[in-house]
Amino acid sequence: MRFDLHTHHERCGHAYGRMEDYIEQALELGLDAVGISDHCPSFDDLQDHPTPRLKMAKSAFPEYVQEALRLKAKYQGRIEVLIGVESDIIAGRIEAYAKEYDRYPFDYIILVWLSGFLPLKFWSSLIITRSRSHSGRTLIVRSI
Numbered sequence: 699m700r701f702d703l704h705t706h707h708e709r710c711g712h713a714y715g716r717m718e719d720y721i722e723q724a725l726e727l728g729l730d731a732v733g734i735s736d737h738c739p740s741f742d743d744l745q746d747h748p749t750p751r752l753k754m755a756k757s758a759f760p761e762y763v764q765e766a767l768r769l770k771a772k773y774q775g776r777i778e779v780l781i782g783v784e785s786d787i788i789a790g791r792i793e794a795y796a797k798e799y800d801r802y803p804f805d806y807i808i809l810v811w812l813s814g815f816l817p818l819k820f821w822s823s824l825i826i827t828r829s830r831s832h833s834g835r836t837l838i839v840r841s842i
């Protein structure tokens with residue numbers, strides 16, 4: 699199985715192009731699955747969009763998930779589109795993120811924790827399926 703679970707798009711400021719462009723590219727490359735994993739908003743910040751070149755706005759997050767769900771349905775049977783997010787985690791601020799993620803049907807979340815230990819108890823609906831050696835601090839988890 700060929701796949702890419704780490705993609706960024708225009709919404710989070712890390713890349714150019716729309717989600718659908720990446721799905722079309724994945725089809726052209728013959729991938730079996732592609733994951734949508736824009737950088738999450740700063741849910742622990744009072745501002746809507748404090749870091750425009752690093753993360754998407756909080757107000758853009760529901761639309762992000764809706765677009766991914768729409769494309770997942772549109773491409774069903776042609777390529778598996780997985781819905782995810784890449785999330786920075788800072789110890790002591792994790793509850794604001796967990797509360798938002800529990801609202802949506804994510805297939806996986808890429809966690810990059812920046813300080814302290816990672817209290818996975820906040821994600822009771824998620825299980826770790828694979829760990830990656832990305833500075834030893836990235837996990838890919840999926841919902842159960």
Ligand SMILES: [Zn+2]
Pocket residue numbers: 704706784
């Ligand atoms: Zn990334």
